[in-house]
Amino acid sequence: MKLTLKVWRQNGPNDKGNLETHQVEASEHMSFLEMMDVLNENLISEKKTPVAFEHDCREGICGTCNMVINGRPHGPQKGTTVCQLHMRAFKDGDTIVVEPWRASAFPVIKDLVVDRSPFDRIIQAGGYISVNTGQAQDANAIPIEKDLASQAFDAATCIGCGACVAACPNGSAMLFTSAKVAHLNMLPQGEVESSKRVLNMVNQMDEEGFGMCSNVGACEAECPKEISITNIALMNREYLTASLASNTTT
Numbered sequence: 001m002k003l004t005l006k007v008w009r010q011n012g013p014n015d016k017g018n019l020e021t022h023q024v025e026a027s028e029h030m031s032f033l034e035m036m037d038v039l040n041e042n043l044i045s046e047k048k049t050p051v052a053f054e055h056d057c058r059e060g061i062c063g064t065c066n067m068v069i070n071g072r073p074h075g076p077q078k079g080t081t082v083c084q085l086h087m088r089a090f091k092d093g094d095t096i097v098v099e100p101w102r103a104s105a106f107p108v109i110k111d112l113v114v115d116r117s118p119f120d121r122i123i124q125a126g127g128y129i130s131v132n133t134g135q136a137q138d139a140n141a142i143p144i145e146k147d148l149a150s151q152a153f154d155a156a157t158c159i160g161c162g163a164c165v166a167a168c169p170n171g172s173a174m175l176f177t178s179a180k181v182a183h184l185n186m187l188p189q190g191e192v193e194s195s196k197r198v199l200n201m202v203n204q205m206d207e208e209g210f211g212m213c214s215n216v217g218a219c220e221a222e223c224p225k226e227i228s229i230t231n232i233a234l235m236n237r238e239y240l241t242a243s244l245a246s247n248t249t250t
Contacts, residue, residue, distance in 0.1 A: 001026055001092040005039060007051055008099045013107040013115075019097070028088040032075065033058060033065060035087055036098075052111040058083040060224065063159030066166070067112055068099040073163035073222045081161065081224045101162050103171035105209045118208035119160050122177055126193075126200035148186055156183035157225040164219035164227075170211030175219040177205045178235035179227050185238060195242035202239050 003024050010017030024042065026035040033055050040050035054064040065082035069075035075085045090096060098112065106114040158179035165173050181198050184190040190197070213232060220229045 001028055001087065001090070003035075003090065003093070004095040006095065006097045007039070007111070009051070009111055010100075010108050012110060015108075017108065019099075026087050028086070030087045031058070031083055032067075032069070032085040032087065033083050052109075052113050054113050055083060060084040061159060063161030063224075066101050066114065066116070066162055068101065068166055070097050073101070073166040074161070074224050078221070079224055079226050081159075084224075101166040103162075103165045103168075103210075105171060105173070106162060106165060114162070116160070116162050118210070119162065119173070119176060121208065122173065122201055122204045123160075123180060125204035126181075126197035142188055144187060152183045152186040155179040155186070155227065155231055158183075158223075158227050159225060161224060163222045163224060165210065167218040167222035168211065168214050169216065169218070170214045172213050172219070173205050173208070173210040174213040174232045174235070175223065175227055175229060177201055178231035181235045181238065182231045194238065195245060198235060198238045199242050199246065202235070 003026060005022045005024055006019045007022060008017060009020045022039055022042070024035065024039045026038055030038070033053075036051065036053060043050045054066060056062040056064045058065070060081040060083060063081070065074075067074070067082050069082070069085070074080060074082050075089065077085055077089055100106075100108050100112045101114045101116075103114075105118050106116055108114050156179075158176060160176060162176070164175035165171055168174075181201055184197060185194040217229055220227065
């Protein structure tokens with residue numbers, strides 16, 4: 001299949017950047033990243049600079065393949081990362097526009113690569129368990145309600161790709177932060193530090209320059225792991241409770 005690619009090229013965060021048009025031939029059985037590999041091979045053979053883009057596992061696990069494809073984070077298929085998107089989702093002769101995440105908190109490093117280190121700092125602000133649990137216990141040693149455990153594990157599937165930020169009109173990281181808060185705070189091991197954790201992580205999110213929740217639900221719609229926005233409501237409730245308790249004790 002013959003495709004026309006319009007790919008964003010930008011040398012750095014202070015560069016204006018622009019869309020470059022390229023022609024590429026690809027098999028419908030290729031993944032989107034394999035098609036990008038073909039493009040880069042063509043550019044290298046022409047002694048041109050290849051397109052910079054992130055990738056690692058190529059199995060939908062690591063979350064590094066962050067691209068906006070035809071205006072949608074991770075492309076047209078629901079619940080799919082770019083590396084798991086195959087070219088059969090497109091038609092011969094299609095024009096495909098490929099851009100990086102668009103958010104002030106995610107500055108472009110080069111071409112399609114953005115700086116997602118703010119996510120790391122949000123996790124570092126409170127995303128750990130310091131309770132000494134000793135040796136690994138049997139699976140049934142700590143009684144946990146089935147529905148609660150399921151919700152925690154659903155939240156834990158977040159891969160931190162940033163699609164929620166790219167999809168949100170306000171560039172909000174509420175879905176990401178709430179997923180990290182939920183999967184730690186819902187389980188007994190995380191309850192001890194739950195108030196401190198939610199305060200620290202939300203405050204760090206604000207410091208990083210992410211916007212407020214837009215309430216349009218685009219984050220949930222574009223999330224490759226289909227994280228529910230109910231986590232945002234749960235985080236808001238925990239944050240309010242923790243804030244009130246903190247004001248009472250000070």
